[in-house]
Amino acid sequence: MSSSxxxxxxxxxxxxxxxxxxxxxxxxxxxxxxxxxxxxxxxxKLQQEFENRWCKKTNSHTFSDYERVxxxxxxxxxxxxxxxxxxxxxxxxxxxxxxxxxxxMRQVDHTLYEKRILEAIRFPFTVSMEFSFKDNSYxxxxxxxxxxxxMFSHLRKMQKFEESLAKFYASQVILALEYLHFxxxxxxxxxxxxxxxxxxxxxxxxxxxxxxxxxxxxxxxxGTPEYLAPELxxxxxxxFSVDWWSFGVLLYEMNAGYPPFYANDPxxxxxxxxxGKYRCPSRxxxxxxxxxxxTLQVDISKRFGVMKNGVMDFKNHKWFKGIEWxxxxxxxxxxxxxxxxxxxxxxxxxxxxxxxxxxxxSYCRFESEFIDF
Numbered sequence: 001m002s003s004s005x006x007x008x009x010x011x012x013x014x015x016x017x018x019x020x021x022x023x024x025x026x027x028x029x030x031x032x033x034x035x036x037x038x039x040x041x042x043x044x045k046l047q048q049e050f051e052n053r054w055c056k057k058t059n060s061h062t063f064s065d066y067e068r069v070x071x072x073x074x075x076x077x078x079x080x081x082x083x084x085x086x087x088x089x090x091x092x093x094x095x096x097x098x099x100x101x102x103x104x105m106r107q108v109d110h111t112l113y114e115k116r117i118l119e120a121i122r123f124p125f126t127v128s129m130e131f132s133f134k135d136n137s138y139x140x141x142x143x144x145x146x147x148x149x150x151m152f153s154h155l156r157k158m159q160k161f162e163e164s165l166a167k168f169y170a171s172q173v174i175l176a177l178e179y180l181h182f183x184x185x186x187x188x189x190x191x192x193x194x195x196x197x198x199x200x201x202x203x204x205x206x207x208x209x210x211x212x213x214x215x216x217x218x219x220x221x222x223g224t225p226e227y228l229a230p231e232l233x234x235x236x237x238x239x240f241s242v243d244w245w246s247f248g249v250l251l252y253e254m255n256a257g258y259p260p261f262y263a264n265d266p267x268x269x270x271x272x273x274x275x276g277k278y279r280c281p282s283r284x285x286x287x288x289x290x291x292x293x294x295t296l297q298v299d300i301s302k303r304f305g306v307m308k309n310g311v312m313d314f315k316n317h318k319w320f321k322g323i324e325w326x327x328x329x330x331x332x333x334x335x336x337x338x339x340x341x342x343x344x345x346x347x348x349x350x351x352x353x354x355x356x357x358x359x360x361x362s363y364c365r366f367e368s369e370f371i372d373f
Contacts, residue, residue: 030315030321031312035325040182043178046123047183050120050183051120051183053122054119063358065085065087066092068082069084069091069345069347070082076101076105077102077111079353080093080094080095090344091344093144094140094142095141095143096139096140097139099139099366102139108370111139111209111373115132115141118132118141118143120183121180121183124202124330126176126179127205128143128144134370136361136363136365137359137365138358138360139370143206146196146199146206147339147349148197148338148339148341149350150350151195151197152193153349153350154337155192155253161254161255162336163285163288165337166254168333170250170320171323172202172328173205173247174247174311174315176203177244177311178310180243184213186218186242187205187208187210187246188211188222188243188246189207189209189227190205191224193207194206194207199338200335200338202335210223216239217237218237218238219237219238223242225266228273229273230245230298231300234274240305240306241306245303248296251291252278252296255281255288260279276296278296288319290317291314291319294313304317
């Protein structure tokens with residue numbers, strides 16, 4: 001999945017090649033306006049490819065083409081299962097969504113959006129869909145298997161990330177959000193549980209159930225309580241700003257081991273968020289405190305990612321000194337941590353879940369509601 005050579009797509013490695021610069025230190029310690037201008041041209045090409053795929057349907061497979069291995073995770077509408085393709089022996093992650101549960105929760109539109117988005121996005125740090133199909137009772141999304149497991153699991157094991165690792169992950173999330181926003185997509189559910197780590201130590205943002213094409217402002221209350229932005233809680237109408245707020249929460253949690261806003265009562269959590277009340281651990285250095293303060297900014301007009309300079313406020317911040325953004329994009333920057341796994345289908349980085357059978361109905365359920373799938 002993803003980037004380009006000479007601001008075009010190279011089908012072999014699809015790597016991004018930046019314009020050369022005479023000052024190597026300038027590349028390491030910041031991102032120049034010229035570099036960002038060239039990178040914007042590259043993003044424009046990716047945006048056009050996204051729009052082309054948005055209008056195109058994927059090839060269909062059937063469940064019989066795959067061998068079920070085990071459950072990788074569960075959710076409100078179904079589960080994610082590890083599969084092995086019968087012919088190619090390649091491993092995939094299959095998201096199984098139950099039509100009846102989707103109907104009960106009134107999430108048909110969100111689910112259709114998720115399908116179309118997964119079909120259309122292509123970026124190094126986002127999961128994308130390879131195939132999809134449906135039967136009488138379920139909808140199936142087939143995606144690449146990301147063997148490293150959830151960031152959430154690794155964060156709990158380590159208790160907190162070393163600053164170098166947090167910086168490495170944060171740079172990828174910034175690039176992923178920049179890409180999504182360039183495609184007019186608002187993500188709305190950034191958290192460690194929705195970030196996977198691949199076998200090379202790089203990230204893949206997953207679960208696009210709350211993602212949508214943004215046209216102006218939107219008002220839907222969705223996401224995870226600890227990660228909701230003030231403007232979302234207050235029903236003011238919002239845009240891409242909520243993703244940058246969630247990034248600030250993620251940045252804090254990666255470095256501290258816990259989120260900045262938390263209470264046993266969700267309403268108390270919301271009160272803290274709206275007031276912008278949090279404390280940084282004493283070990284946070286001044287640069288880390290500064291970037292968090294500017295991202296967890298209740299005043300949207302002063303929040304990093306939203307202001308005139310956009311993502312440049314992040315890319316040129318002192319905390320990211322030493323990050324080579326083009327190397328990160330091309331997955332050439334040495335990862336501080338690589339998950340352990342023994343073979344392509346190794347699931348040791350995932351928790352165990354009780355297995356449940358997939359039993360499609362003998363007749364087609366909710367046919368008209370899911371006709372666009």
